[in-house]
Amino acid sequence: MRTKAIKILLTISLVVCLPFLESCSNAHWSSSMGVNMQFGPGGPRVSPSFNVGVYSGGRY
Amino acid sequence: MITRGLLLLLFAVMASACSSDPYPPITEVPTYTYRYGHFVWHELATTDLASSEKFYEELFNWEFIESDTDGNTYALILNEGKHIGGMISIPDGNPTTWLGAVSVEDTENAVQTAIQNGSDVLIDQVRITGRGTMALIKDPQGAFLSFIHSSSGDPVLEEINSHEWLWMELWSENPQQSMNYYTSILPLTVEQASVDDQPYWILSADEVRAGGIIYNPITNMPSQWIPYIKVVDPEFSTQKARRLGATVLLEPTESIRNGSVAVIQDPNGAIFCLQKWPANE
Numbered sequence: 222m223r224t225k226a227i228k229i230l231l232t233i234s235l236v237v238c239l240p241f242l243e244s245c246s247n248a249h250w251s252s253s254m255g256v257n258m259q260f261g262p263g264g265p266r267v268s269p270s271f272n273v274g275v276y277s278g279g280r281y
Numbered sequence: 282m283i284t285r286g287l288l289l290l291l292f293a294v295m296a297s298a299c300s301s302d303p304y305p306p307i308t309e310v311p312t313y314t315y316r317y318g319h320f321v322w323h324e325l326a327t328t329d330l331a332s333s334e335k336f337y338e339e340l341f342n343w344e345f346i347e348s349d350t351d352g353n354t355y356a357l358i359l360n361e362g363k364h365i366g367g368m369i370s371i372p373d374g375n376p377t378t379w380l381g382a383v384s385v386e387d388t389e390n391a392v393q394t395a396i397q398n399g400s401d402v403l404i405d406q407v408r409i410t411g412r413g414t415m416a417l418i419k420d421p422q423g424a425f426l427s428f429i430h431s432s433s434g435d436p437v438l439e440e441i442n443s444h445e446w447l448w449m450e451l452w453s454e455n456p457q458q459s460m461n462y463y464t465s466i467l468p469l470t471v472e473q474a475s476v477d478d479q480p481y482w483i484l485s486a487d488e489v490r491a492g493g494i495i496y497n498p499i500t501n502m503p504s505q506w507i508p509y510i511k512v513v514d515p516e517f518s519t520q521k522a523r524r525l526g527a528t529v530l531l532e533p534t535e536s537i538r539n540g541s542v543a544v545i546q547d548p549n550g551a552i553f554c555l556q557k558w559p560a561n562e
Binding site: 267268269270271273275276277278280 | 447448450452474476477478479480481483490493495496497498499500501502507509528530531534537538541542544546552554556558
């Protein structure tokens with residue numbers, strides 16, 4: 222009986238958490254290594270850190 | 282993660298490149314003329330082909346013709362009916378990126394020369410039905426580069442329309458090393474210039490400008506080749522890209538090229554630039 226209650230509780234918790242898990246799919250966070258990560262539909266990827274002061278690009 | 286990603290990318294592209302199914306040629310009609318040392322083709326390796334197509338279709342009005350190649354999907358890109366590039370589907374977890382292909386006289390020789398100058402070969406020369414021979418390498422600083430010898434010749438040099446490739450630029454950790462490398466493996470010459478008080482190195486092939494090199498402005502990514510796409514209104518296109526889910530790395534800014542340039546990361550992670558050309562038109 223107790224096991225059944227725990228299973229039901231876990232199922233309800235999972236269902237309640239699903240929207241939050243889904244919202245994490247595009248979340249940004251920073252690792253302890255200082256690399257910004259981004260989670261998208263294709264998996265995790267690095268968020269580029271762009272230094273405007275260095276940029277001088279464009280067709281010449 | 283990146284090593285695993287590269288291996289998966291390599292596997293995916295190899296699987297498709299070894300196909301006996303025909304790939305679209307890089308010219309609509311055969312030219313049988315070549316522009317060695319110039320970028321003549323561009324392909325997006327993407328983890329989400331459908332969303333990439335949707336993004337670039339809405340941003341640039343590009344159209345796509347999909348074909349199955351050995352179980353993989355290849356999407357030919359058309360701009361106002363003109364073949365300008367392609368998109369290849371790759372597995373999740375890989376970096377979505379634009380790959381530029383340089384025309385070479387002999388793909389196998391180009392690969393050997395690249396190896397002798399410190400390159401890693403990701404895909405050795407493969408003969409692709411309908412396309413010619415291609416190879417994929419990584420330069421000593423980590424930038425991806427394709428070689429191509431097209432069986433139908435290269436696209437002819439003509440006026441660049443809006444939403445077509447305007448320029449290729451290497452964002453290099455070490456421009457001096459990059460200059461030595463690229464002038465060793467390709468028929469390129471280099472001249473130094475200055476833009477907005479920053480150094481700029483111009484690469485030319487057969488006395489025609491082929492691309493540029495600048496210091497890598499991205500501090501947490503290795504060297505990479507970045508394509509520039511011609512637009513009429515950089516500000517408008519930048520805002521449109523943002524609305525479509527892109528990340529804007531650089532807004533058009535008066536202090537940089539008179540506001541004619543923007544740097545964009547598409548929703549799947551590929552970086553490209555927008556540029557109005559000529560800037561004062």
